[in-house]
Amino acid sequence: MREQERRGKPVLDDQEVQEIERALVESYNKRCTIDLIVFNPFEDEQVPSNTLFEFMSCHIL
Incomplete structure (x- = not known):
């Protein structure tokens, strides 16, 4: 049943990607948190941007 859901x-078109990029850069530069809605095939997940930045800083070579 779950697979049917x-x-x-x-x-995302280019404009939507640019809006997301702009929001992330502004959030990072101003040191403020924004909530991101991240796609999941079954239920979208809300992730604070600071969690994303922490993850990225640990995985950038």
Whole structure:
């Protein structure tokens, strides 16, 4: 039953990607947190941007 609830991954156009990038850069520069809605095939997940920045800083070579 769970597999029937699986959603397809949304396709973002260039403008949407640029808006997300701009929000992330502004959040990082101002040291403020924004909440990101991250795609999950079954249920979207809310992730604070500071969690994303911490993850990225640990995985950038």
